[in-house]
Amino acid sequence: MTFSLNPEADGWGICSARPEDAAVTVAVTGGTGFIGRAVIRQFIKCGVQVRALFRPRSGSTPPSAPGLTWIPGDLLHIPSLEHLIRDADAVVNCAGAITGVHSGHFVPANVEGVKRLVSVISHSKHRPRLLHVSSLAARMPEISPYAGSKRLGEDLISRQDALEWTIIRPPAVYGPGDRALRPLFECMRRGLLLAPGTGEGRFSLIFVEDLARAIVFWFKGVDLSGRCFELHDGRPGGYSWKDVGETASRILGRPVLRVRIPPGFLRMLAGMNTLAASMTGMSPILTAGKARELCHEDWVCCPGHGGEMGGWMPAVDLEQGLRRVFGL
Numbered sequence: 001m002t003f004s005l006n007p008e009a010d011g012w013g014i015c016s017a018r019p020e021d022a023a024v025t026v027a028v029t030g031g032t033g034f035i036g037r038a039v040i041r042q043f044i045k046c047g048v049q050v051r052a053l054f055r056p057r058s059g060s061t062p063p064s065a066p067g068l069t070w071i072p073g074d075l076l077h078i079p080s081l082e083h084l085i086r087d088a089d090a091v092v093n094c095a096g097a098i099t100g101v102h103s104g105h106f107v108p109a110n111v112e113g114v115k116r117l118v119s120v121i122s123h124s125k126h127r128p129r130l131l132h133v134s135s136l137a138a139r140m141p142e143i144s145p146y147a148g149s150k151r152l153g154e155d156l157i158s159r160q161d162a163l164e165w166t167i168i169r170p171p172a173v174y175g176p177g178d179r180a181l182r183p184l185f186e187c188m189r190r191g192l193l194l195a196p197g198t199g200e201g202r203f204s205l206i207f208v209e210d211l212a213r214a215i216v217f218w219f220k221g222v223d224l225s226g227r228c229f230e231l232h233d234g235r236p237g238g239y240s241w242k243d244v245g246e247t248a249s250r251i252l253g254r255p256v257l258r259v260r261i262p263p264g265f266l267r268m269l270a271g272m273n274t275l276a277a278s279m280t281g282m283s284p285i286l287t288a289g290k291a292r293e294l295c296h297e298d299w300v301c302c303p304g305h306g307g308e309m310g311g312w313m314p315a316v317d318l319e320q321g322l323r324r325v326f327g328l
């Protein structure tokens with residue numbers, strides 16, 4: 001597998017596929033999701049053939065592109081996983097459950113699904129490399145059922161001595177097309193920044209295309225196996241809510257007022273949201289667990305825990321990223 005760093009290729013300086021890469025194939029799960037779509041776009045842009053898993057009954061629409069083949073199935077369905085990884089040089093697991101109330105909502109995709117994917121890879125003849133998209137939340141498994149499930153998924157993978165695995169723990173990922181943070185950005189556009197908890201928290205961020213480029217960087221062959229990376233947009237120490245508000249204000253050309261949402265109020269909102277969701281059969285985004293995650297004051301990526309990934313560098317800072325989100 002050969003890749004070239006070619007700044008002229010796509011304006012981002014990531015890679016271009018050379019003719020001998022024509023047969024290079026990556027298997028991707030979660031390709032209908034926010035991160036998975038960006039990852040597939042980036043691979044296709046680099047001339048890599050993509051086999052992607054999609055769940056026919058979930059209602060998501062798989063996009064089409066030359067070089068992209070969709071495999072119907074589920075992380076819990078072993079035959080579809082075997083079909084997915086057949087002849088793949090690497091597997092990128094972007095699938096996961098990000099909304100839910102209790103661990104029963106997260107464990108099937110984030111733990112059991114990972115277990116089955118790992119088992120299928122381990123039992124395959126060619127044993128493709130695995131990149132698993134975890135979450136920074138995994139470093140605090142006790143904070144929420146989501147975080148706990150992400151940590152269990154990581155633990156399953158890191159126990160695999162016979163596999164070439166790499167884990168990425170992204171912090172909050174943002175970009176156009178993101179459903180989870182959309183309400184926050186909509187409020188910001190209207191001049192209101194909702195800062196949860198004490199409002200003093202700090203957090204790292206990463207723009208979705210940067211994360212996708214990091215994954216393609218991993219794929220291009222530098223040996224990063226057996227390691228876990230906390231990737232961010234290059235800002236050491238992360239951001240405060242004040243930083244975000246000031247940046248948004250500069251871009252939008254209007255004041256953005258920071259409004260603190262105290263933990264008790266956030267918990268109450270989470271309770272109401274969970275109740276409303278249970279009555280409508282929807283999966284609530286704001287739950288008690290999510291409220292605890294939002295109120296936690298340190299979601300800053302730890303440089304000592306991975307830092308830049310073997311020379312990968314982010315390209316989009318907060319100002320550029322917010323401009324893209326606001327369509328400016």
Ligand SMILES: NC(=O)c1ccc[n+]([C@@H]2O[C@H](COP(=O)([O-])OP(=O)(O)OC[C@H]3O[C@@H](n4cnc5c(N)ncnc54)[C@H](OP(=O)(O)O)[C@@H]3O)[C@@H](O)[C@H]2O)c1
Nearest residue numbers: 030032033034035055058060074075095096109135172173
């Ligand atoms: N977004 C963030 O800020 C962020 C931050 C850190 C980590 N992450 C991690 O990144 C991953 C992707 O997140 P996202 O924001 O892209 O979420 P998303 O938009 O909800 O996408 C989730 C993807 O996983 C698929 N999926 C869920 N359960 C599955 C199953 N049982 N079998 C096969 N596919 C399944 C979904 O398929 P359907 O379309 O069929 O539902 C969808 O394609 C997750 O593991 C999440 O923990 C996200």
